[in-house]
Amino acid sequence: MAMRGYAMHFYILGPFEIRVAGTVVPVTALKQRAVLATLLLDPNREVSVEHLNRYVWDGKPPAAAHSTLPSYIYRLRQIMRPIPGVKLTTGVLGYTLHLDESSTDLGGFRALVIEARAALDGGDAPAAVACLRAALSLWRGNALSGVPGNLLHQEGRFLESERVAAYEELFAAEMALGNTRKIIPELLKIVSLYPFHESFRAQLMLGLYRCGRQAEALQNFAFIRRKLADELGIEPGVELRELQKVILDQVPPERVTLPSRAA
Structure with a gap:
């Protein structure tokens, strides 16, 4: 089953958290949370400054947004420095959060759902059920809870549709097994x-x-x-x-x- 041997550090499927060795790393500034959440929704890809500003200021970035955003990035780099395998880099258009996607609960959830669907395609319903239950156990509440902004809350609702689909597939597989x-x-x-x-x-x-x-x-x-x-x-x-x-x-x-x- 997916996820074995990986340490999960970023939690967005419920209350927003960073953990290192099981200890919560505080990100108290709401704008920093919004920056990190936006980057976590698109890991290992460059996210433009314009996109970040739009999400961080909920569609209405102030004139000083372009000069303020680098300070949030700088503080996030300090916070994430102790996390192994994670790096936040500056690109031509914006910033990229480099990480193994299995270090996020969203990445783990999606990997397990993919594994479940492969098991179903191979006729292994019990394995599919196990993967789907493991995937759904990663949800701790509403996605992106504790992150400000209507745009990010909308992203959380999009993620909820993936949760719903996984439940539908779980119940169908359980019923197929009797x-x-x-x-x-x-x-x-x-x-x-x-x-x-x-x-x-x-x-x-x-x-x-x-x-x-x-x-x-x-x-x-x-x-x-x-x-x-x-x-x-x-x-x-x-x-x-x-x-x-x-x-x-x-x-x-x-x-x-x-x-x-x-x-």
């Missing part, structure tokens, strides 16, 4: 966290149906239908409507499947 009853509590929790996410609701409905809980599956459809109508003014999508129909028609559960969303 572990449906085991994951029902997880599905119940996930739909409470993502109440408008129709794919999770479909997985829960199918899981309940396969466990002989047809009435609960249909109650879940009724719930999401009301919620979508009341709060968004829309009807459930085709997937949920078709799933409701096959449950009402009492199609044998083993013959009911959901579309795959693996990337």
Whole structure:
């Protein structure tokens, strides 16, 4: 499995932190956090001064931004000096944060998801489940928590979509292995966290149906239908409507499947 033998130093999948040998290294200045977070989103590539200024000042950099940014870079270099294998260099257009991407929780998450998908392609669902669970365990909360700015918070929401996709693939793989009853509590929790996410609701409905809980599956459809109508003014999508129909028609559960969303 990916990540063995690597020391993780940068944490952005939750509260923003740097750790060295398990000890948190404080980055108290909010602008420095924003600079480092922006660089961590695009490691080992030169990030332009214009891009950094836009993210650090949330789209409205002051006239002094170009002269202020180097001071933040200088302080970050001092902070990161003790971290092995990490270097922050100056280029023609901006700055590059050089590191092994496995030293970030985001890099570790993505590597494990790739490994899981390769295992699924090779027909090894148990290995895929193990990788996906390891990947999801790296999340500690909302991505980029504690970093200022709407632009970086938007990046955090983009990262959240990767987390959602990994959960979808995990539940699909567990159900393919016959572990449906085991994951029902997880599905119940996930739909409470993502109440408008129709794919999770479909997985829960199918899981309940396969466990002989047809009435609960249909109650879940009724719930999401009301919620979508009341709060968004829309009807459930085709997937949920078709799933409701096959449950009402009492199609044998083993013959009911959901579309795959693996990337």
